[in-house]
Amino acid sequence: MPTVPLSETVASLIPRARAELAELVSFASVADARQFPKSECEKAAAWVAAALRDEGFQDVALLDTPDGTQSVYGFLPGPAEAPTVLLYAHYDVQPPLDESAWLSPPFELTERDGRWYGRGAADCKGGLLMHFTALRALKEHGGVPLNIKVIVEGSEEQGTGGLERYAEEHPELLAADTVVIGDVGNFRLGLPTVTSSLRGMVLMEVRVATLEGNLHSGQFGGAAPDALGALIHMLASLRDETGATTIDGLDGTGEWSGLGYAEEDFRRDAKVLDGVELLGNGTIPDRLWARPAVTVIGIDAPPVVGATPSVQAAAGALVSLRVPPGFDVGKTARALTEHLRAAAPWGARVEVTLRGSGQPFAADTFSPAYRAMAEAMREAYDEEMAVAGQGGSIPLCNTLATLYPRAEILLIGLSEPGAQIHAVNESLSPQEFERMSLTEALFLLRYAASQSAGQGV
Structure with a gap:
């Protein structure tokens, strides 16, 4: 030895x-x-x-x-x-x-x-x-x-x-x-x-279509339905005015009873800019470990550089939804899908595809x-x-x-x-x-x- x-x-x-x-x-x-x-x-x-x-x-x-x-x-x-x-x-x-x-x-x-x-x-x-x-x-x-x-x-x-x-x-x-x-x-x-x-995860891709092709915004803007605008409207519906995740059918009131996490420590760890508010309500552990949390992690849209004055015919996003123990990801995925479809304005066509999940x-x-x-x-x-x-x-x-x-x-x-x-x-x-x-x-x-x-x- x-x-x-x-x-x-x-x-x-x-x-x-x-x-x-x-x-x-x-x-x-x-x-x-x-x-x-x-x-x-x-x-x-x-x-x-x-x-x-x-x-x-x-x-x-x-x-x-x-x-x-x-x-x-x-x-x-x-x-x-x-x-x-x-x-x-x-x-x-x-x-x-x-x-x-x-x-x-x-x-x-x-x-x-x-x-x-x-x-x-x-x-x-x-x-x-x-x-x-x-x-x-x-x-x-x-x-x-x-x-x-x-x-x-x-x-x-x-x-x-x-x-x-x-x-x-x-x-x-x-x-x-x-x-x-x-x-x-x-x-x-x-x-x-x-x-x-x-937390479990649902990774969902959402596609929105409103037109057969892009249109000149000066000629058609104001009446032609904008797919990118529709997508933004749908994504905004996933949070309330405080930034808390609000998806129809999902309980967002869970509480964490374990280790605490001071807000000032979280702001430092997350490198939150001065003057910017944190999302949601309840304690930091409640928000991190006991409640659903949605994040838009990618958007398919024209970049600012090179964009043309067009009404967009189609747009897409990748949405990540995290859920704590007690949630079933199958039911969570269905709730997210139904919420996005219901939030689509102007009769926009919506396609929602599950890209990944974990309980x-x-x-x-x-x-x-x-x-x-x-x-x-x-x-x-x-x-x-x-x-x-x-x-x-x-x-x-x-x-x-x-x-x-x-x-x-x-x-x-x-x-x-x-x-x-x-x-x-x-x-x-x-x-x-x-x-x-x-x-x-x-x-x-x-x-x-x-x-x-x-x-x-």
């Missing part, structure tokens, strides 16, 4: 993790063939598969999922009677958005101001390296005391359900006693946090695995574990909870507010990476010990 503490072993592994993260970030693995070549995702998947083999994983496989993407699976056998823990991450990333707004190239890991910058650094390629670092540290301290499965998804950011459907068709593949989802993060830098709830998720935070995680976080951070909600969605969580109802599911990760995931200049705190890698290694040790002592379910 090594004489150095586990924390020092983890620290010694950070340079290797950084080098590997740079390799992973270099793949522009955006799972959207309309924007980036599919080969970038294939390269990332192949890298993950090779890394699993190098770590001694067996049965490593590239899984062709029904949505046309690849997930990567591997199994690391432990002691014969030990429990099985499934570790999850995803290699696909969000588009870089405005590349000119990045202070360094989005697909080149760059160290600046004590952070590592690059698309996917925190969400969630760093999460995969967190898993690897924890396992490597344990190997140097007597071995991994559990059976370990790893699944690395290729379409989490799309919400197209490929891995969920694959898991449903192969229910034995991901069976585990406990699942560690490495795709969320701490409520604040340095505050160890588990996520107890995830909300709520965890049992009083299970043996959570007790082991609380102990691990206390030792790694010298802070008590906080329990928070998460505005994002991870569709696989509900699939796993349905397939394996006795499995404990824990959500941790690297996406604290400063990481700015999904935005330009996404980054990762190396200190947070080190402490979370240590946390995971300590958790695996404590969870194994609790199960061998007969304290598990």
Whole structure:
């Protein structure tokens, strides 16, 4: 057995993790063939598969999922009677958005101001390296005391359900006693946090048509129905005067009873401009974690530069709707569809298409695995574990909870507010990476010990 503490072993592994993260970030693995070549995702998947083999994983496989993407699976056998823990991450990333707004190239890991910058650094390629670092540290301290499965998804950011459907068709593949989802993060830098709830998601594309073709606004404007104007009217109906989401048939009065979030802290984290009001009412956690929240994330309309004086014949938008636990996304999607159709003015023709979805998720935070995680976080951070909600969605969580109802599911990760995931200049705190890698290694040790002592379910 090594004489150095586990924390020092983890620290010694950070340079290797950084080098590997740079390799992973270099793949522009955006799972959207309309924007980036599919080969970038294939390269990332192949890298993950090779890394699993190098770590001694067996049965490593590239899984062709029904949505046309690849997930990567591997199994690391432990002691014969030990429990099985499934570790999850995803290699696909969000588009870089405005590349000119990045202070360094989005697909080149760059160290600046004590952070590592690059698309996917925190969400969630760093999460995969967190898993690897924890396992490597344990190997140097007597071995991994559990059976370990790893699944690395290729379409989490799309919400197209490929891995969920694959898991449903192969229910034995991901069976585990406990699942560690490495795709969320701490409520604040340095505050160890588990996520107890995830909002579900409905991603809806709406198309509006009013004319056979564009018309000269000087000749026809004032009487000819404007598709872009109709679309704006419909989108505006999704919020009330305070900015709160108001969709017919959806309850917007939920309340959050867990961790608080001061308004001034939220304004700072969200980088809200001075004088600009926040949306909605109720507490900040109510609005973030307990109520539906709609966002228009894209509009098809002529850009300002090059626009002509025309009445638009057609327009479109992509609408994201997040819903907390207790909402069913199927009913939510129907409510959103019906609301948009009813809000269309002037008899405009409306086409609404579901582009992605994921059910909300709520965890049992009083299970043996959570007790082991609380102990691990206390030792790694010298802070008590906080329990928070998460505005994002991870569709696989509900699939796993349905397939394996006795499995404990824990959500941790690297996406604290400063990481700015999904935005330009996404980054990762190396200190947070080190402490979370240590946390995971300590958790695996404590969870194994609790199960061998007969304290598990």
